[in-house]
Amino acid sequence: MNGTLMAKETREVSDTLVRQLNRNEKVIAQLVAKVGESRPSLIYMIGRGSSDHAGVFAKYLFETTLGIPVCHAALSLSSIYNKALHLENALVFVISQSGGSNDIIAQTEMAKQAGAIVVGLINNEDAELRHIVDFFIPLSAGPELAVAATKSYIAALSALIHIAAKLSDNVQLFDDLRTAPKRLKEELEQPSLITIDAFASLERCVVLGRGFGYAIAREMALKIKEVCAIQAEAFSSAEFSHGPFALLNNPLSILNVLIYDESKQSHEDRLAIIKSSGGELMSTLKTAPDLHPAVQCLVIMQRFYLDIESISLALGMNPDSPEGLKKVTKTI
Amino acid sequence: MNGTLMAKETREVSDTLVRQLNRNEKVIAQLVAKVGESRPSLIYMIGRGSSDHAGVFAKYLFETTLGIPVCHAALSLSSIYNKALHLENALVFVISQSGGSNDIIAQTEMAKQAGAIVVGLINNEDAELRHIVDFFIPLSAGPELAVAATKSYIAALSALIHIAAKLSDNVQLFDDLRTAPKRLKEELEQPSLITIDAFASLERCVVLGRGFGYAIAREMALKIKEVCAIQAEAFSSAEFSHGPFALLNNPLSILNVLIYDESKQSHEDRLAIIKSSGGELMSTLKTAPDLHPAVQCLVIMQRFYLDIESISLALGMNPDSPEGLKKVTKTI
Numbered sequence: 001m002n003g004t005l006m007a008k009e010t011r012e013v014s015d016t017l018v019r020q021l022n023r024n025e026k027v028i029a030q031l032v033a034k035v036g037e038s039r040p041s042l043i044y045m046i047g048r049g050s051s052d053h054a055g056v057f058a059k060y061l062f063e064t065t066l067g068i069p070v071c072h073a074a075l076s077l078s079s080i081y082n083k084a085l086h087l088e089n090a091l092v093f094v095i096s097q098s099g100g101s102n103d104i105i106a107q108t109e110m111a112k113q114a115g116a117i118v119v120g121l122i123n124n125e126d127a128e129l130r131h132i133v134d135f136f137i138p139l140s141a142g143p144e145l146a147v148a149a150t151k152s153y154i155a156a157l158s159a160l161i162h163i164a165a166k167l168s169d170n171v172q173l174f175d176d177l178r179t180a181p182k183r184l185k186e187e188l189e190q191p192s193l194i195t196i197d198a199f200a201s202l203e204r205c206v207v208l209g210r211g212f213g214y215a216i217a218r219e220m221a222l223k224i225k226e227v228c229a230i231q232a233e234a235f236s237s238a239e240f241s242h243g244p245f246a247l248l249n250n251p252l253s254i255l256n257v258l259i260y261d262e263s264k265q266s267h268e269d270r271l272a273i274i275k276s277s278g279g280e281l282m283s284t285l286k287t288a289p290d291l292h293p294a295v296q297c298l299v300i301m302q303r304f305y306l307d308i309e310s311i312s313l314a315l316g317m318n319p320d321s322p323e324g325l326k327k328v329t330k331t332i
Numbered sequence: 333m334n335g336t337l338m339a340k341e342t343r344e345v346s347d348t349l350v351r352q353l354n355r356n357e358k359v360i361a362q363l364v365a366k367v368g369e370s371r372p373s374l375i376y377m378i379g380r381g382s383s384d385h386a387g388v389f390a391k392y393l394f395e396t397t398l399g400i401p402v403c404h405a406a407l408s409l410s411s412i413y414n415k416a417l418h419l420e421n422a423l424v425f426v427i428s429q430s431g432g433s434n435d436i437i438a439q440t441e442m443a444k445q446a447g448a449i450v451v452g453l454i455n456n457e458d459a460e461l462r463h464i465v466d467f468f469i470p471l472s473a474g475p476e477l478a479v480a481a482t483k484s485y486i487a488a489l490s491a492l493i494h495i496a497a498k499l500s501d502n503v504q505l506f507d508d509l510r511t512a513p514k515r516l517k518e519e520l521e522q523p524s525l526i527t528i529d530a531f532a533s534l535e536r537c538v539v540l541g542r543g544f545g546y547a548i549a550r551e552m553a554l555k556i557k558e559v560c561a562i563q564a565e566a567f568s569s570a571e572f573s574h575g576p577f578a579l580l581n582n583p584l585s586i587l588n589v590l591i592y593d594e595s596k597q598s599h600e601d602r603l604a605i606i607k608s609s610g611g612e613l614m615s616t617l618k619t620a621p622d623l624h625p626a627v628q629c630l631v632i633m634q635r636f637y638l639d640i641e642s643i644s645l646a647l648g649m650n651p652d653s654p655e656g657l658k659k660v661t662k663t664i
Contacts, residue, residue, distance in 0.1 A: 041421055042374050044401060049574040063409055069376060069417045071403035075570065076543045077395055080595045085401045089373055089421075103570065148575070204563050211408045222575045229581040231536045233565045238407065238435065242381040243480070243554045246654040249561040263412045322578040 005146040006227070006312075006319045010305040012142065013151045013298075014184040017158050020140040021178065024162060031119060031135050032166050038117060040091035046073040046107050050149040051095035053219040054121075054156035058093065060215045061160055061294050065168040078106040088115035093160075096120070097144060097152040099127025108132050121159050123152045137163075146320045148226045150305045153219060154298055161294050176295040183288055187299050190287075194255070194307040196314040198282035202253050205232040205282075208240055208274070209257035210267040212293040217257050220285075220304055224255075227312040227319040237270035248278045255282050259296055260289035337478040338559070338644075338651040342637040344474065345483045345630075346516040349490050352472040353510065356494055363451060363467050364498050370449060372423035378405040378439050382481040383427035385551040386453075386488035390425065392547045393492055393626050397500040410438040419446035425492075426452050429476060429484040431459025440464050453491050455484045469495075478652045480558045482637045485551060486630055493626050508627040515620055519631050522619075526587070526639040528646040530614035534585045537564040537614075540572055540606070541589035542599035544625040549589050552617075552636055556587075559644040559651040569602035580610045587614050591628055592621035 043062050045055030052072070059070040068091075077083050079102065092111040096104055099122045112118050112132060120133030123141050130136040139155040158177065165174035205224065209217035217234035224232035232255070235244055256271060258264065275281055288299045312319035375394050377387030384404070391402040400423075409415050411434065424443040428436055431454045444450050444464060452465030455473050462468040471487040490509065497506035537556065541549040549566035556564035564587070567576055588603060590596065607613055620631045644651035 041418060042401060042403070048571065052571075059406055060408075063406060063417060064413050064415050067415065067417050069374060069403050069419065069422070071374070071401050074391055074395060074543075076392075076546075076568070076595060080543055080598060081396050082594070083396050083399065085395060085399050086373060087401065090401070206563075211406075211412055214408075226575040226578045229578050231538075231563060231565065231579055231584075233563065236408070239380065239384075243558040246558045246561050247563055249655050252563075262414070263408060266412060323581050325575065325578050 004309060004313070004320050006148055006150060006309045007306060009144055009146055010150040010302060010309065011188060013154045013302050014181045016141045016151050016155050017181045017184065020155060020158060021162065023140055024137055024159060027135055027137055028163055028166050031163065034117060035091060035167060040068065040089055040117065042090040043068050043070040044073060044087060044090045044092045044111065044116065045070060045095070046092065046104060046111070047095040048075065048101060048104060050153040050219055050222065051097065051156060053222065054095050054153060054160065056218050057157055057215040057297065058160050060212050061164050065164045065170060065173070073107050075103040075107055078110040079103040084110050084114055086114065087111050090116040092116040092118045094118065094120050094129065094133060095156050096127070096129060097123045097149055099124045099129035105129060105132070121156050123155065147322060147325045148223055148319060154301050157298055173292050173294065176292040180295055180298050183291070183299055184302055187287065187303055190303070192307045192310065193285050193303055194283040194311065196311050198253060199228065199311050199315065202230060203251050204247065205230055205253045205255065206240065206247070207232055207234040207255045207257065208237045208271065209259065210237050211259065211263035212261065212297055213257040213259040213263060213267065216297045216301055219301065220255065220257070223305070223308055226322050226325065227308060227317060228315055229317065229322070237267050240274065241270055248274070252279055253282045254279045256284040257300065258284050258286035259293045260286070261293040336641055336645070336652050338480055338482060338641045339638060341476055341478055342482040342634060342641065343520060345486045345634050346513045348473045348483050348487050349513045349516065352487060352491060353494065355472055356469055356491060359467055359469055360495055360498050363495065366449060367423060367499060372400065372421055372449065374422040375400050375402040376405060376419060376422045376424045376443065376448065377402060377427070378424065378436060378443070379427040380407065380433060380436060382485045382551055382554065383429065383488060385554065386427050386485060386492065388550050389489055389547040389629065390492050392544050393496050397496045397502060397505070405439050407435040407439055410442040411435040416442050416446055419443050419448040422448040424448040424450045426450065426461065426465065427488050428459070428461060429455045429481055431456050431461035437461060437464070453488050455487065479654060480555060480651060486633050489630055505624050505626065508624040512627055512630050515623070515631055516634055519619065519635055522635070524639045524642065525617050525635055526615040526643065528643050530585060531560065531643050531647065534562060535583050536579065537562055537585045537587065538572065538579070539564055539566040539587045539589065540569045540603065541591065542569050543591060543595035544593065544629055545589040545591040545595065545599065548629045548633055551633065552587065552589070555637070555640055558654050559640060559649060560647055561649065561654070569599050572606065573602055580606065584611055585614045586611045588616040589632065590616050590618035591625045592618070593625040
């Protein structure tokens, strides 16, 4: 049993999800009723860092289940350029662990004033932000003390899945989500998928996925930066096959995210070409092929967080408080 | 005078813009009339690689000038997941040099069938794609033979500015755009802003900007990968101040993109903190403070392309055909 906060908090994800599913049932039913009346033509995601990456996941989730285009906030719009958007037909999600960053609050207030339906997926239940939004959906992850977000990110994903399942009336997706706490608990007993060997000699690294796999690859690349100080960048395997392919002219390690869904064949075909062109495969993260791809992401992320925490320690770093990082960074 | 195609094509940007401004006047007037009738509530950008990065620029441009939210296509949606979006109130831009990639065509056809107004900013005038779109806006850059896009990217930016200026009836922006060909020509005689010294000893590199500066930083990072095989990643200086800040625990070189607009102070404040935390500033790309920030981007990008071409040569590489890259990569 590992002693860092990062490992401890990651191991709390299963319990978080049980709590969250119970707590959010009523407010999500209210949200579904409101969306049914208003029929938004756009979903607009507000977030930074890991919460922004939860927004990338939301794009694949809502676009594939609801067919509503999903747009990400450029946070400078309100706080720097002092501009507003026409968001009167939008369903806006603000995702935040702390609920305290100025740019997030400014952009949320802009959306509210524009007449959008504003939903807050917020972990810190004391945050002022919860009083700005129309629907407050608590992430229910409890205090998150490690600088690197773990359980709050997975909790944001599960709350989004809950909402998507109810909005699209997708019973299978909701059933898969309800099995997630059990599957997450079982996964804790499974062996690591990423080993220190690959990281010890690593010079340059990319994280490759496709579709839902790309959505979570973004968060993995950030975490590798945060707790290992290694410059990892995420790409869809299709996008990587264009310009970034030139990186293969030098040694390049690849962390592969494999989702069992319609993207699998195309992704594996691309990966075979990348490997035959010199890309060195470090590890393939994959699990739970029987579950909806969105729910696979929850289990994969938990595995990844545990593995990268061990690697950070093995590299002699402190995953709980990477040098130079604060838990809550306020930017405008 | 430099002998590569990349340098030659970059030097053609000024003439491209003169041609483009004349050719596109009529079709853009027709587009403005159509948008005036339809009043789209969403702008949806389709592109890959450099064309996707032109879409990032479009987000800052259209959101600040029109107040219409701008959304980027997740290209797997049509080609992998076989899903469609509700885009009946959308103005869709597809940006493509070749007009030939399958995922781009699939996503454009989906948008067309969904009832969107579809505009094609396409360089290759023989492309089938021009017959799918409602409004064909030629980039007028002429054949682009170097693998790395240069003039076609800047031409996409200038066409977007032309459209934004007319849609928002912003006379100042249009006047600034009309002076761009002259300014671009003058810039050709200016000295380099990035020197080989910084690149020769470079281990890890990020490109930092804010707002419009971030928009073009994405394209710069791609080009550094393509023609120097160096892993450069772009961040907004605000986003970098969160998790990625941990990268400063190892040597990190910074290419700084400075735009003279509302973002300047906040960006410079962030950069000062990053430098005092160990970030090594390689160069600051800045120019033409009297022009609209969007038009500054055209001049900065031309300077950057010329500088990075020289550096690629100095590193012993061939900027015209980086190993492993093809001009047109077809992905699904």
